[in-house]
Amino acid sequence: MKRLPSDPVALVRATIVAELDDVRDGPVVVALSGGLDSCVLLHALRFSTAVETALVAAHFDHGMRSGSRSDAAWVRGVCKAWSVDLAEGGVTGSATVPTSEDEARDLRYAFLGDVAEQRGAVLLTAHHADDQAETVLFRALRGTGIEGLAGIPRRRVLDVDGDVGVTVVRPLLSLTRDDLEAYARQCVVPYRPDPSNESASFARNVLRRTILPLAEEKVAPGARRSLARLADIAREEEAAWAAAMRFVLPALDVRPGTEGDLGRRPDAKRCLSCRRDALVEVGPALAARVLRRMAGEHGLNLDRDTTRRGFAFVQNSQSGRYIELGRGVQLHLKEDRVIIVSSEKPETDPMRGSASLDRAE
Structure with a gap:
């Protein structure tokens, strides 16, 4: 197995290059919220000499927070400073503001899928290993099966208007938030903290800020990486079942x-x-x-x-x-x-x- 570099900048860039090895010849669209994760992903793609591809950022304003317009303006400024093309979308009035995170996600992915489809591009999102750990733990606590433990896929196809879908890739999924923070410090990457990440009303934040840190301190050091590894194992199991089903269904x-x-x-x-x-x-x-x-x-x-x-x-x-x-x-x-x-x-x-x-x- 190839040894990964210990320098955070080299680590992040090498990981992205490896994950995008088969799609580097075409254009890519980066889902850019303005937070740490997506800003690091965009910066690494923009300033890495090992990645030469047409790069577009895409930002969607859900209108769910009072500061969302200033977030959009901030993202606009970053893209201008980095000479990155930006596609913007958002809700058009109070009547269309989503009322749940599920609805907001559906609107966001519909926009991102359209942007990528129009450009014949691959869509990149900045999910990382901590996101994976939180997802797997949450689903396990709810009694999910093997499929649920597979968590966030590294790649999937996003349907766009019922036509041939857009490929979604998560090149940061093997990296932790600590890795991304180290990159941001070293490269002085600007980003906008999301105030909703501090709210205890969201299940994800309870896992992120309370349960997982306590588990790593008292029960299992490295729990986040272990949960992310569990997702990989579960996905391998699901792939084996899918292969078996090709024989079972005809029988x-x-x-x-x-x-x-x-x-x-x-x-x-x-x-x-x-x-x-x-x-x-x-x-x-x-x-x-x-x-x-x-x-x-x-x-x-x-x-x-x-x-x-x-x-x-x-x-x-x-x-x-x-x-x-x-x-x-x-x-x-x-x-x-x-x-x-x-x-x-x-x-x-x-x-x-x-x-x-x-x-x-």
Whole structure:
């Protein structure tokens, strides 16, 4: 394994170069809030001789804080001083100001995705290892499964208007906030502290300011890095399950439904079915993944309790019966088939949960 440099500037820049090795030939858009993390990312890209790519910063003003306009003006000044092109967006009136962090995130990513898509660019966000640790710990405390423990992905595809998506990359995910602060000190990188990071009303701040420091002091030194490492392990497990599912789904005869599956109901063509006997035979762990995959095709993210209830229904109920799984999605039994059908249009993003932790990516 290649040894990473100990100098904070060299460390940050080498990490970014390695993470962007396959996308350095094209343009990149940096999500720039004005905080420490995104300012370090933009500075490292702008002033590293090892990265030569068309660089654009993108800032979105949610209008949720009284100082957001001054943040936008400050970001404008930094980009001008660093000779970086800036794309700006934001809400247009009080009626459109988001009322939750989930809503704010959706608006922000819609804007960032549009900016990147218009330029044919990769989108970079400044999530780091501390963000990963907080996300993993929060989800663990809520009883998440392996998929939830995988935390924030290093890369994902962001859908833009239902077309081919934009690639999102987090090049700082292996670095800690301490690494970024050391870089900022050495390079005198300006940034704007976010006042909301001080509020105890947000779950993330309680984890960041109280629980994780106490855990590292009293229980497990290096807990943040350990939690980030756990996310990597969980993601490897998820990748293995995904590979296994490519063999499992055909064996269970998972296929689109037909009118014959549910009679001539108007929604009968929008269903998936599989062999009931085979689903029972594979056992609860694998059956749960199959049911979640099938429900996910209808835009429904099944939680653990609903998944277990669905599998118990498959095991014990008679043909001709059905149960509601949630949000218009039903699980039917008909003869030797398990059928999942939706009477509602699937949502593009079925994830629901605590803002910025369940959906931290």
